[in-house]
Amino acid sequence: MNNSPIKTALCSFGMSGVVFHAPFISVNPNFNLYGVLERTKNLAQEKYPTIKTFRTLETMLADENIELVVVNTPSVTHFDFAKQVINAGKNIIIEKPITATAKQAEELIKLAKEKNVMLSVYQNRRYDSDFLTVKNILDQGILGEIIEAEMHYDRFEPGLSYKVHKETPTAATGTLYDLGSHLIDQALVLFGLPNSVFADLDTFRLNSKVADYFDVKLIYDSHRVTLKSSYFVRESLPGNIFHGRNGSFIKSKADIQEKELQAEKKPGTTDWGMEPESENGLLHTEKDGRIIMEYIPTLKGDYMEYYDGIYGAIRNNKSVPVSGEDGKNVIKVIEAAIKSNKEKMVIQL
Structure with a gap:
C-alpha cells in the first residue's frame, strides 16, 4: 500500500491558491505542496520556498512526480485545463463550477474514467460551520417534513471586481456560476435534484456586463427551496431559513474560515x-x-x-468527496435557471 504524501500542484496562485488550497495542502502530512504554475511571478516560492515553479502547463504535467493537480484557474478555462490534466494521467480537483456546460462536465467525467484518474470538484462550502449545523438539524428530522427553505449568499459590493475575468461576459461567468454554485450544491446535498427550476436573473451594478443577482426556485414534490444572492445587501437576512411541518430553524451565514485564512491563520x-x-x-x-x-x-x-477525503479517495479507494456527477448536477440546475430566466417559464429537469 502506498502511504506516501500526495505530490500536488496548483494551476495558479491567485486568491483561491493562496487562501483555499495551499494552506491546507502545506500543513496536511498526507500531501506535499510540490508545484505551482506561475507564468512570470514567483509568489508561491516566496511563501513556500521548497515549491517548484513551472512556467507552462505542459512542463508541469510532464513532471512524473506530480500525482494530483488543482485546476483553480478562471472558470471559463476549467474545461480546457482539466482535459489536459486528465489526459496527462493526473488525478484532478476542479474548482467550482466544474465547467460552463453539463455536456463539458460529462465529457470530463467520461475521460477521467477512461484514464483511471480521480476527479473531484472543490466545494468547500459543504464544510462551512453553518451548513454542517443546518444539515445536522435536518438529518435529525426535528423540523418534520420540510415545506420551505431559503438560502442566501448576499454581499454589499456595488462596485465591479478587480478580477477582470469575473466581469467579462464569457462562459461560466456571473454570480449564478460563482456564488450560485455553492448554494445549489448545498441544496442538492440536502434534497437532491429538483423536479423543475424557475429563476430570475438580473444585472444591477453600474456598468456590469454579467448577471449579479439571482432568485432561483427549486421545485420538489413536497417542498420548495429558494436560493438568492445580491450585491446590494448591506444588512443581511439569515442565510439559512428552514420551515418544516413541526417547526423552523433560522441560522446566519457566519462561517469564519475564509476570514481566518485571509488573516493567514493556519488550519488545524x-x-x-x-x-x-x-x-x-x-x-x-x-x-x-x-x-x-x-x-x-x-x-x-x-x-x-475535503482534503482528508481526497487522500482517502486516492490512497484508499474511498468514495470521492464531491464527485464529477455532483459538479455536473450543479451545472444542470444553472443551465435550467438561465433558460428559465430567458423564457420566463418553469423548466423541467
Missing part, C-alpha cells in the same frame, strides 16, 4: 472554524409533544475534511 488550530456563540441558530419546533425554542450551538467548520 484547536479553535479553527468555531463561530462565536452570538451566531448560534434559533430552533423553534415541537419535540415529544412540547414546544421548544432554543439556540443551537454551531458545529465546527473545517475545509481540511
Whole structure:
C-alpha cells in the first residue's frame, strides 16, 4: 500500500491558491505542496520556498512526480485545463463550477474514467460551520417534513471586481456560476435534484456586463427551496431559513474560515472554524409533544475534511468527496435557471 504524501500542484496562485488550497495542502502530512504554475511571478516560492515553479502547463504535467493537480484557474478555462490534466494521467480537483456546460462536465467525467484518474470538484462550502449545523438539524428530522427553505449568499459590493475575468461576459461567468454554485450544491446535498427550476436573473451594478443577482426556485414534490444572492445587501437576512411541518430553524451565514485564512491563520488550530456563540441558530419546533425554542450551538467548520477525503479517495479507494456527477448536477440546475430566466417559464429537469 502506498502511504506516501500526495505530490500536488496548483494551476495558479491567485486568491483561491493562496487562501483555499495551499494552506491546507502545506500543513496536511498526507500531501506535499510540490508545484505551482506561475507564468512570470514567483509568489508561491516566496511563501513556500521548497515549491517548484513551472512556467507552462505542459512542463508541469510532464513532471512524473506530480500525482494530483488543482485546476483553480478562471472558470471559463476549467474545461480546457482539466482535459489536459486528465489526459496527462493526473488525478484532478476542479474548482467550482466544474465547467460552463453539463455536456463539458460529462465529457470530463467520461475521460477521467477512461484514464483511471480521480476527479473531484472543490466545494468547500459543504464544510462551512453553518451548513454542517443546518444539515445536522435536518438529518435529525426535528423540523418534520420540510415545506420551505431559503438560502442566501448576499454581499454589499456595488462596485465591479478587480478580477477582470469575473466581469467579462464569457462562459461560466456571473454570480449564478460563482456564488450560485455553492448554494445549489448545498441544496442538492440536502434534497437532491429538483423536479423543475424557475429563476430570475438580473444585472444591477453600474456598468456590469454579467448577471449579479439571482432568485432561483427549486421545485420538489413536497417542498420548495429558494436560493438568492445580491450585491446590494448591506444588512443581511439569515442565510439559512428552514420551515418544516413541526417547526423552523433560522441560522446566519457566519462561517469564519475564509476570514481566518485571509488573516493567514493556519488550519488545524484547536479553535479553527468555531463561530462565536452570538451566531448560534434559533430552533423553534415541537419535540415529544412540547414546544421548544432554543439556540443551537454551531458545529465546527473545517475545509481540511475535503482534503482528508481526497487522500482517502486516492490512497484508499474511498468514495470521492464531491464527485464529477455532483459538479455536473450543479451545472444542470444553472443551465435550467438561465433558460428559465430567458423564457420566463418553469423548466423541467
